[in-house]
Amino acid sequence: MIGLDIVRDVPLEPGSQELKAVFSSASNLIAVEKALPPEIAPPRRLLPTQVGFSDISPDADGRVRRSFLGVWAGEGEIKAFKFSLALRLAQVYLETQTEHKLDNSLRDPKAMSFSSTELPRVLPYSGGYVRADIFDVQTLLNYRSGRDPFRVLSMQQITEADFDPSWLKDQIVIIGITDASIRRIVNTVAIADLELPGQIAGVEFQAHATSQIISGVLEGRPLLKTVGEGWEYLWIIGWGILGIGISQLTSSSLRNLLIVGLLAVGLILLCFALLWNLGWWIPLVPALLVFTINGIAYTAFYQNSRTLIAIANERQRTIERTFNIIHNGPLQTLAAIRRRVQDQKMEQSHLLKELTNLNSEIRAVGEYLQREAINQENSLYLQNEKKLNLKLPVHELFYAVFSSTLERDLPAFNTLKVKVRNFEPLDNLVLDVDQKRQLCRFLEESLCNVGKHAYGATRLSAIGSLSEGRYTLCITDNGPGLCSDACGQGTKAALILKKQLRGAFIRESLSPKGTRCEFSFPLTQSWLRQLLTRQLKLLKM
Numbered sequence: 001m002i003g004l005d006i007v008r009d010v011p012l013e014p015g016s017q018e019l020k021a022v023f024s025s026a027s028n029l030i031a032v033e034k035a036l037p038p039e040i041a042p043p044r045r046l047l048p049t050q051v052g053f054s055d056i057s058p059d060a061d062g063r064v065r066r067s068f069l070g071v072w073a074g075e076g077e078i079k080a081f082k083f084s085l086a087l088r089l090a091q092v093y094l095e096t097q098t099e100h101k102l103d104n105s106l107r108d109p110k111a112m113s114f115s116s117t118e119l120p121r122v123l124p125y126s127g128g129y130v131r132a133d134i135f136d137v138q139t140l141l142n143y144r145s146g147r148d149p150f151r152v153l154s155m156q157q158i159t160e161a162d163f164d165p166s167w168l169k170d171q172i173v174i175i176g177i178t179d180a181s182i183r184r185i186v187n188t189v190a191i192a193d194l195e196l197p198g199q200i201a202g203v204e205f206q207a208h209a210t211s212q213i214i215s216g217v218l219e220g221r222p223l224l225k226t227v228g229e230g231w232e233y234l235w236i237i238g239w240g241i242l243g244i245g246i247s248q249l250t251s252s253s254l255r256n257l258l259i260v261g262l263l264a265v266g267l268i269l270l271c272f273a274l275l276w277n278l279g280w281w282i283p284l285v286p287a288l289l290v291f292t293i294n295g296i297a298y299t300a301f302y303q304n305s306r307t308l309i310a311i312a313n314e315r316q317r318t319i320e321r322t323f324n325i326i327h328n329g330p331l332q333t334l335a336a337i338r339r340r341v342q343d344q345k346m347e348q349s350h351l352l353k354e355l356t357n358l359n360s361e362i363r364a365v366g367e368y369l370q371r372e373a374i375n376q377e378n379s380l381y382l383q384n385e386k387k388l389n390l391k392l393p394v395h396e397l398f399y400a401v402f403s404s405t406l407e408r409d410l411p412a413f414n415t416l417k418v419k420v421r422n423f424e425p426l427d428n429l430v431l432d433v434d435q436k437r438q439l440c441r442f443l444e445e446s447l448c449n450v451g452k453h454a455y456g457a458t459r460l461s462a463i464g465s466l467s468e469g470r471y472t473l474c475i476t477d478n479g480p481g482l483c484s485d486a487c488g489q490g491t492k493a494a495l496i497l498k499k500q501l502r503g504a505f506i507r508e509s510l511s512p513k514g515t516r517c518e519f520s521f522p523l524t525q526s527w528l529r530q531l532l533t534r535q536l537k538l539l540k541m
Contacts, residue, residue: 001096003089003210004031005054005176005203009040020045030088035073052085054206056186057138063187063198064141066122067209069112071136086209087112089172093214097170100217112137114217120225127226127281140224142279143188143208150207152178172210176203222279232283239267239287243294253303260295264288323493330362335452336410357409380437388440390433395423395464398473401440402447402462410451412479416460423464426471430523438497439473439519445490446475446517454479454515472520481509494519 022029023045033042035053042051053071058064068084083091087102094100094114105111105118112119122140124132144150157163177184184202200208215221227235246259267288274280337354380388380397382404388397402421406413431439443462450460457479464473491507498505503521510516 001089001093001172002026002029003052003085003172003174003206004029005085005174005206007032007034007040007054019043028092030085030092032085033082035071035082039073049088052083052088054085054202056202056205057134058187059132063189064205065188066134066138067141067205067212069119069137069139084209085206086213089174089206089210090114090213090217093172094217098218110137114213117217117223119213119216120223122226123229125229125232127283128285140226140281141188141209142212142222142224144211150204150211172214174203174207174210176201176206178203222277224275224279224281226281236283236286236290240290240294243291244298246295247298247302253299256299257296260292260299263295264292267291330358333358333409354409378433380440382444390436394426394431394436394439397436397440398423398443398462398464401443405444405447405451406460408448408451410448412454412457412477413451415456415458418459420459420461420463423462423473424466424471426464426466427523430471435497435501438493438500442490442494442497442519443473443475445493449490449517450475450477450479450515453483456480457514466523469523470520471523472518474516474518476510476514476516478510478514481513481515482507 020043023031023043027050029046030050030052031043031046032054033051034040034055036055053068053073055068055071056064057066057068067086069087070081070083072079073082074080091102091114095102100114100117103113105113107118108121111121119139122129122134122138124130124134126132126134127140151167153163153167178201186200186202186205187198188200188205189198212221212223216223226232242263243260246256246263249256249259268284271282271284271287274282333354337351337358341351378390380390382388382401386400386404388400390397399421406416406419447460447462450457454460454477457477459478461474461476464471466472494505494507497503497519498521501521503519506516506518508516
């Protein structure tokens with residue numbers, strides 16, 4: 001099979017008459033024409049099936065990355081569909097040497113195929129193209145690599161028979177001009193190891209285009225193809241969403257950036273593997289940019305957001321701890337002094353002593369807050385300079401809070417004769433440090449209320465029980481009962497704790513007398529919450 005890649009519209013002598021005789025008798029010859037303006041007609045003595053056009057379509061930068069398979073050409077409304085030289089050569093070779101026939105593709109009716117091998121069309125938005133000037137039927141060209149991908153014979157070697165005849169048997173031979181002074185130059189960046197990097201003769205371009213089709217059909221060599229425009233958008237958007245998701249993965253900026261870097265390298269390797277092994281041209285640069293920008297920018301944004309939220313939450317916790325310390329300390333003492341003064345049961349010397357103690361407690365609030373700010377993750381400071389390690393089991397903390405609170409000089413504590421306390425053990429993993437602190441403050445505040453309001457009480461009971469997946473902390477006394485339904489600071493703190501632990505809070509009068517203050521919460525956690533709790537604890541380590 002011979003392809004003649006020489007275009008002439010004016011006869012040149014000598015040899016013109018002999019060439020006409022060849023055109024009339026040669027059935028294995030395919031000559032070229034120029035189908036796009038300015039048009040050059042093919043030799044007249046050849047059948048239409050022995051003609052293919054040699055036009056090329058460079059990109060905006062002047063480089064050629066695709067080849068024609070067919071175009072609609074002609075004047076006015078009368079147009080005919082013409083095949084390129086490369087497709088004609090491949091068609092004749094495959095149909096005579098094998099059983100592969102040229103047909104339209106079943107997947108894309110406008111594309112061409114040989115049996116089950118489709119020649120993928122390139123469209124204006126395929127791969128890296130954006131509104132490209134692509135018309136008719138073109139395909140991306142997968143150039144062969146190397147300095148000498150094809151065997152080249154000079155005219156002198158042909159005339160002197162200086163070659164092995166087996167080189168031409170059952171092969172496609174393309175005749176063209178390679179002389180540097182008059183040859184047609186095709187510019188491509190795909191072939192670098194040439195004397196003029198990227199520049200090849202037009203006849204070599206036709207050889208690459210023909211070889212690609214035949215190798216793709218017979219050998220399964222990857223043909224360059226792209227996914228649909230919609231799938232490309234989904235691919236890019238998906239990587240952008242992944243970048244945003246990674247930015248929220250951990251609280252460590254360095255770890256997030258490391259993950260972004262590793263996945264960016266993985267994306268590059270994935271796109272390279274798809275192109276090298278399967279011929280898929282997947283948008284790399286847009287996906288890489290949106291992924292890395294989102295991963296880095298949103299990491300910085302979320303880290304800053306987390307920092308601001310953490311600062312706001314810490315301020316809120318500081319305010320709540322301050323109220324609890326003041327409420328369970330100086331305010332309780334002040335309430336007891338006020339009650340005694342109203343009942344006229346306090347002598348002036350004792351009043352002076354209590355006011356002195358109150359002054360010391362108020363001044364100590366600042367010191368307590370400083371100590372808790374330094375060790376707020378692990379420690380709880382009570383009155384009487386007592387410090388509790390919040391890493392201890394919660395029932396041990398309850399015993400310590402009970403003993404410390406009952407040492408305070410509150411009026412109702414003086415009449416108590418029976419003091420019952422019993423706190424069942426609780427799994428230390430169920431509660432975090434802040435929840436332990438709040439439960440201890442709840443117990444302290446409840447006991448202080450007994451000492452402040454339960455005048456004449458002789459019995460106090462503080463029981464922590466575990467039953468049916470719930471832990472219940474119940475404080476009861478046999479005092480006069482509730483005197484008011486007002487919601488104080490202690491009740492507000494209990495309601496906040498109730499919301500955090502999904503628990504229940506009850507404060508009510510008993511019959512015939514007494515008060516019950518009870519807080520209960522479930523111990524069972526969902527598997528997701530358990531997992532998140534463990535992960536957060538690991539990240540804090």
